[in-house]
Amino acid sequence: MSAFKTTLTGYARYRGREGQISFLLHRITGLGVLLFLTIHILDTATVYFFPSLYAHAIDIYRTTLFGVGEMGLIFCVIFHGVNGLRIAFADWFPNMKLWRITTERKSVLFTLAISVVLWLPTVGVMGFNILKHNYGLFGG
């Protein structure tokens, strides 16, 4: 079995617990941010190479689909950052209780909860703007 196939098999079928879920979410959110950065570089590049397309690119950003995608992007950034801090903090203090398996499981769930709490206000603000500007609600 190739390493790529082994990796996909492991990601999809190995029944790891909170640690593996956290690892996978960290990867997925990292790739999500990378995807957005790539798109963002491309659309910004249109200013220089195809100026007539730039306004069109900005219009695409204002669509509901992109708006919802940006909410996902914010979650990716927040979770990736908070989880990265958790891992870095734990790495620097290997003698802490954080390294016990039961504590580690709780710390993953705690990280997820913090990320969601930090993310919800963004969802509120961005969701409000989408409803206002794209659907004419709230006096839009």
Added chain:
Amino acid sequence: MKITLKIYRYNTEDGKPPHYDTFVVPDAEENDLVLDLLECVRGYQDGTLSFRRSCAHGICGSDAMRINGRNYLACKVLVKDLGTDQITIEPILGLPVLKDLIVDMNPFYEHYRSVLPFFMCPDDPVADGKERIQTPEERERYDDTTKCILCACCTTSCPSFWADGRYVGPAAIVNAHRFIFDNRDCGAEDRLNILNEQMGVWRCRTAFNCTEACPRDINITKAIADVKKAITTGKIE
């Protein structure tokens, strides 16, 4: 109780692609080991089924396999621990399958050998010429990592090892830890240099799969963190 076993089958000699065979063990008990079920299948239903086993008491580490998607020793997991009568058994991931549930352990042992897992202090004669005195506290520092039985449950549950088999893996790091933090040993610097290389400890992504999988309850991820910190600070505390 009736248990249905779905077992991964692969034989390089019969030319068939890997597949799963289903066996029913009609009179299993909830306190039966998964290893007992495999022996029942091999003894009464299909003598060609291949798997490793030796002591059957969780000491030799021969029968590591993926049971319902998670690494276990088949001789340490009871039917009731799994909470289901449908059991899927597959070989551990990341090592080449030789036949059915048997994998080639050589790459794993090569990684183990690469960290110099033996006592090194040749030029330091003991004061009384008899023994190297060590306090209980000094012994306690690496007590956890002395328990490793080299079953490969940890290494083959590691996402970094799945992605790149050149990664030295948790088991090798655990065995390096056992000597690095032994104050009677003089080879810590050599081992830390080996583990500081590209395929050393920095491949660890702190997923904790190794700790979850270890049948000896070694806190492997913490041991890896100990080694990372020793490399970073240059101090063995």
